[in-house]
Amino acid sequence: MGSAVWLFLLLVSIHIYIIAAATNPDDASALRSLMGEWKNLPSNWGTGDPCDDNWVGIDCSGSRVISLQLPNMKLEGRLTGDVFSLSELQDLDLSYNEGITGSLPSGIANLKKLVNLILVGCGFFGPIPDAIGSLPQLRVLSLNSNGFTGSIPRSIGNLSNLYWLDLADNQLGGEIPVSDGPTTPGLDWLINTKHFHFGKNQISGPIPSKLFSSEMSLIHLLFESNRLSGALPSTLGLVNTLEVIRFDNNSLNGNLPLNLNNLTSVHDLFLSNNKLSGPLPNLAGMTNLNTLYLSNNSFNSTDIPSWFPTLSSLTTLMMEDTQLTGQIPAAFFVLPQLQTVVLKRNNLDGTLDIGPGVSNQLEIIDLQGNSITDFNNTGGPYTFELILVDNPVCRETGSSNTYCTIPPTDSSPLYSTAPMNCQPYSCSYGQSSSPMCRCAYSYTGTLQFRGLFFSDLRSKTPFVSLEQNLTQFFKFPEFPVDSVSLNNPRMDPYQYLLLDLELFPYSQDRFNRTGISKIASAFSSQDYKPPDMYFGPYVFNGHPYDYFSDAPAHSSKSSTGIAIGAAAGASVLFVLLVLAGIYAYRQRKRADRATLESNPFAHWDPKKSSGSIPQLKGARCFSFEELKKYTHNFSDANDVGSGGYGKVYRGTLPAGELVAIKRAQQGSMQGGLEFKTEIELLSRVHHKNVVSLLGFCFERGEQMLIYEYIPNGSLGDSLSGKSGIRLDWNRRLKIALGAARGVAYLHELANPPIIHRDIKSPNILLDERLNAKVADFGLSKPMGDSEKSHVSTQVKGTMGYLDPEYYMTQQLTEKSDVYSFGVLMLEIVTGRRPIERGTYIVREVRTLMDKSKSLYNLQQILDRAIGLGTSPKGLERFVDLAMRCVEESGSARPTMGEVVKEIEVIMQMAGMNPNAESAASSATYEDAAKGADLHPYSDESFAYSGGFPLSANKMEPQ
Structure with a gap:
């Protein structure tokens, strides 16, 4: 390149820089x-x-x-x-x-x-x-x-x-x-x-009735700890969008509105510590109510309301000093989510009867200072804390039972994030050890939840969910965060849950100012949303950060002239280096072209492409020009979907065979990982229920995978109605069996055994006869000879399907796939996503499930398309199997081989032959015949960094 050209480019670069500062x-x-x-x-x-x-x-x-x-x-x-x-x-x-x-x-x-x-x-x-x-x-x-x-x-x-x-x-x-x-x-x-x-x-004075109307869209109404007086207006019952109501710690008086039960979406109702009087309104129908605080009011003396046992979602009942009388019905303690019952200093009498079927989440029943004369425990030994101090049953009989003494304060530590299968270090002053056992200067603060839908602070489940949610939201590269830690959950005098939070920096020992600003803004702007199945509105209090990696901050004006000169000089140098780099790159490209054409992996970068050159067995190497021809130059007409990896195109081989070509985005690091993993694993697995890899392309900076084309989309598309294919009970059983056989093959017959790590409905594809094929091995892990029991690895997967034991220990086993498959089975019978409208399908099934009733009492959540009117044969046994798969402990779950055998038995119960091939093509279905879009590759058919699909990560305002 001539000197005159270089001089011209230099002058142009300087001119561009000068006019850009605008x-x-x-x-x-x-x-x-x-x-x-x-x-x-x-x-x-x-x-x-x-x-x-x-x-x-x-x-x-x-x-x-x-x-x-x-x-x-x-x-x-x-x-x-x-x-x-x-x-x-x-x-x-x-x-x-x-x-x-x-x-x-x-x-x-x-x-x-x-x-x-x-x-x-x-x-x-x-x-x-x-x-x-x-x-x-x-x-x-x-x-x-x-x-x-x-x-x-x-x-x-x-x-x-x-x-x-x-x-x-x-x-x-x-x-x-x-x-x-x-x-x-x-x-x-x-x-x-x-x-x-x-x-x-x-804030003082009465609550104006004009404040509320049916036109309002309020979900959080918080006036706690003020000086409000007068009655709660009946217009409040018009705002049926409300979810959290707090008027506790005021001076409200008068009767509660009788139409409060119109508010069927309310989760939290806090009215404690007022001067309310009159009768208790009938709250039957408030089936979403989790926490009810009515303590320290002066309601009319009344028997235990008959509507107590109808509050099916209730976790917490706080009604101290509220003039309650009579006996508590045993049916109340059967409420499936009940955790805390505090009815101290009322006029309850008779026999306390705690029968069988008591909620397995129950933690405490505190009935101090009542008139209970006897205790009848027909349900056998109990594990919750029962306090009957200052009742006749203790006072007059001189009983020495444990429930007649106030238990000592439990000083055992509450939830704290555990190290991820590593040994914490002794860190320098000011540093702390992350869950990954790395010493760093963490960013700390306190999360204050003004509403929460549980009361048992010793339960790990809500905090694990929150930790998982935080980790996913603040993941790298969106935020410079490596990991998060939660500690010391506690209630303050305002009935707020306080929780200490630490966030640890990614790839270095401290944050810079930009990183802290970005994290703090996510909290202050409420861009971050906690799991709404457990937590209500929150505030974050960020603590001062003293360890910025940036140079010392300004306290007054700087000398801008010198800085501008330095910046301009640096920009010119940068332009010169870029131009020199371009020239060198072109020369190198000419030299390497012949080698690249002869070896498809000549330019494989172990650092960027996740390890050594892939070891392949039988997969064909396609040229870029071939795939360009088969897809008509990657035309939009052949674009059948996209995801975090890139796009997928339909192609036609010269023999007429349809293929799906998965093309990574240029420079995609996630693509390098998926590319290597999928071509290595899929080139050596061959099973009718696993999608077949036909070949790959690795040239011109492209990474493409070529699969058999699966025409009828994913199971997730069919369950949601997107594909237009209707799945009755028999077809669902057939699909479940095929998917189970595919996963069992990976675990038990593949060499080496493979843990899929992302079993979910978008990754179960349906061929022309609705045979299931397991797909998308981007997150899969092979089990080596030294890893017979587990693989210690960074947690990845999809929210809702993720094994909680794997998340807690970072030890991946085949039972992690079994857990995900159990969630998939529940999705098959309900037609619902694992997490839908803030409700987790596993928790919902556990809550509703009653084996003494028809269809286990699950009619309200079962998918009607399976034909509920015909009482699908084997459905209860199918649900039993699913619930065994989602046991918290992996050792309590069946193997996939056992799952296959059980589904085969269920199919025989339904009069089906588990070894018969599907006879009907999807083309026979009415909607498919009308031309419904049956593309299998939607956004959710790909695994993403961290394992969560975009739709699960997207946080809508609440």
């Missing part, structure tokens, strides 16, 4: 003004151009600053007028900076395009300005955990787009503002808002 002058000026006001700003503030040089916490669109997010940066200063000249700003998040103090200026009204105003856990004080109601696009308003005083601005009612309103944990007073005529706004105008969080303030 942050709007007003925006740049505003940010530089903040540098004189705020201390501890990130070190690259003042260096170069805010947009072009990626100042920490700054996002731009074109030349305009649209986001200023600096949570948990230890900032100090005030929110000055400079910020309010950022007229295109959409996101402002300064959360967890206690040093940001002063009042919230009325100039906030200038930010007309603001969508998210998030100032959680700062040091603001004084009134919230009325100007806050002049932000027409505002969606999230979080000012909680500050020191704001004065009244709630009624102008907030103007924010018609508001989704999240959190003013909790301040010192706000006055009454709840509602509208007064068509021009004076109030909170009742916020019909689209889903979250009213006003707890821990000093």
Whole structure:
């Protein structure tokens, strides 16, 4: 390349750099003004151009600053007028900076395009300005955990787009503002808002009946720990979207509304510690109610309500000092999810009868200070804690039974994340050992749950679910997080669950400022959603972080001229290096081309492509040009699906055979792993119930796998109705048997044995005769001779199908596949996804299952397409087998060979021949004949990094 050309390119590069530094002058000026006001700003503030040089916490669109997010940066200063000249700003998040103090200026009204105003856990004080109601696009308003005083601005009612309103944990007073005529706004105008969080303030006066209407879409209504008085208005019963209601720790009086039972979606109802009176309303029909707190009120003396045993989801009943009388029916203790019953200091009498069938989740029954005269335990030995102190059964008989003494406080530690099959190190000062046993400076904070749907803090299940959920959300590369740890669950005096959280950095021993800002923003903006089957609304309190890997932060303005010069010089050097690299690359490419053509793995990179060159048996090597021809240049017409790996195309070989060509995205690291794994494993497995690998292509930077084409999609598509294929009970049994045989072959006959690690309905494909074929081996692991019992490996799989024992121990066994297959069996009989609308299918079946009733009492969740009216033969035995497969302990689960034999017996019970081939082609089905889309390769037919499909990871606002 001539010197004149190099000089021209150099001049052009410098010119491009100069004109690119184009942050709007007003925006740049505003940010530089903040540098004189705020201390501890990130070190690259003042260096170069805010947009072009990626100042920490700054996002731009074109030349305009649209986001200023600096949570948990230890900032100090005030929110000055400079910020309010950022007229295109959409996101402002300064959360967890206690040093940001002063009042919230009325100039906030200038930010007309603001969508998210998030100032959680700062040091603001004084009134919230009325100007806050002049932000027409505002969606999230979080000012909680500050020191704001004065009244709630009624102008907030103007924010018609508001989704999240959190003013909790301040010192706000006055009454709840509602509208007064068509021009004076109030909170009742916020019909689209889903979250009213006003707890821990000093709000007083009655609750206006006008506050609620049937038009509202509220799900969280939190006014706990205020000074509210008067009655709870009956209009509350009109808001049937509500899920969590908290009015505890106020001074409410009068009768409870009789229409409370209209609120059938409510999970948490907290009304304790008020002055409520009158009769208890009938809450029958509130079948989603998990926690009911009514303690310390003055209800009319009444017998135990007959509707108690109808609350089928109840986990916690707290009714101390509520004038209850009579006997507790034994049927109440049979409620399947019941964990805690506290009915202290009432007038309960007669015999306490705890019969058989008591909930296996029950932890405590506390009936101190009643008039119970006898205890009849017809159910045999019990494991829960029973307290009958200060009852006649103990006081008059002098009984020495354990239930007549107050048990000592259990000092055993509660849940704490265990090391992942490793030995923790003794770390340096300030560091802690991660679950992976690596020493690092973790980012810590406290999760505060304002609602929760369980009470047994000794149960591991909710915390394992939360830990799994956190790990999945904060996974690398979306966040610079290696692992998470949970510790010390506890209840505080406000009945909030507190939980200590640690997040550990990925690939180094500390976070930088960008990483901390990104993590903290996910919490403060509520982008992170905990598992809603266990946890309600939450707040995160991030602790100050002292170990940033960045250079020391600015406390005042920097010398920007030197920085700009250095940046320009570095940019020029970078351009020269890139041009030189391009030239070298082209020369190298010419030299390697012949070798590449003769050896399809000549350029296999062990680091990027996950290990040594694949060892193949029988798979054909296709050229890129061949596959290009077979797919008509990878045309859109032959595009049959896509996923995290890449796209899948339908191709036609010269002999007319249809194939599916799975083409990885260019440079996909996950593709390298899947490519090597699948071609090695599938080239050596041959079974009619395992999808066949025909070949591969590894040239021109491409990684492609060629399979037999499976025309009728996945089992998941058919169960969901997407494929148009209707599956009756017999067809489902046939598919279950085929899938089981495929997995059993992998475990017992493949050489070496293979653990699939991602058994799920999208990975069971159906051929033209609806024979099942196990597919997608991207996450599979072979079992070597030294690994007869288990493989210690990083946890991967799909949420909902993942074996909890594998997750806890990181020890992968064949029984992990058995657990996933058990979930698949439950999916087959219910037609539901494993996790659907926040409900886990295994838990739901366990809750409803009653072997004394027809179809085990599962009619309400069984898929009607299987023909419930004909009482499907063998269904109960099929469910029994599924529940054995999902036992918590792997040793209690059957092998896949045993699963195959049991399904064969079930088929014989149903009058079927388990060894007969399917006779009917899917083309005979009505919907298929109408041209339904039967492509097998949807988004969910691929395994993703970390093992969770995109649809399971997507978190919708709640």
